[in-house]
Amino acid sequence: MLGIGRAAAEISIVAGANSEVMAITVRRIPERLTWADYLLVPIVINPHDSTQQDAFTVFNFDIPENPLRTVDGQLALAETFEITITPHAKAKMGGLQTTELLAHEQFHYDVGFVVARVVARELMTLRAGDEPELATAVWNTVRLHFFFRAELIQRRYDLDTRHGTVRYDQEVWFSRMSRSLADPASSQIGGFWL
Secondary structure (H helix, E strand, C coil): CEECCHHHCEECEECCCECCCCEEEEEECCCCCCHHHCEEECCEECCCCCCEECEEEEEEEECCCEECEEECCEEECCCEEEEEEEEEEEEECCCCCCHHHHHHHHHHHHHHHHHHHHHHHHHHHCCECCHHHHHHHHHHHHHHHHHHHHHHHHHHHHHHHCCCCCHHHHHHHHHHHHHHHHCCCCCEECCEEC
């Protein structure tokens, strides 16, 4: 098995059936965060900048194990499957639980969703001569998008908004996210590649 996700999401490559069409979908569970989705802890530290916060949200992703298929003599991932995005969220006991803070944290969660749509599109195109080559291509796609690019967006968002305390910049980023969420083919947000 090739471990590829936050919170132990894994994918393994298993030989499988022939097919020409592929549809990988993405789903958030839940779609909208509430404070009930947060684990209450005594202290919340943002690992990106070591600051203490009232809340911190990242996303987990799950790419299920499915049999491979052969397309034009090359191995490809399963014809259809769903990538699932779930929250990994913490809130400080006794900390602020405002509507504004929850909206700021929702953006962090939504990054996982819009990035996962790009990952799904790229996974649909992957072809390889053998299982190890395909596993490497999958891992490289996951690493580039879920770890590298998503991380850059998360850091820039928090820097620009000062963790949601600069209202104007928060609205600018919300507008960018709204456009990205509305366009399933979106590949950028605020000039950053997803």
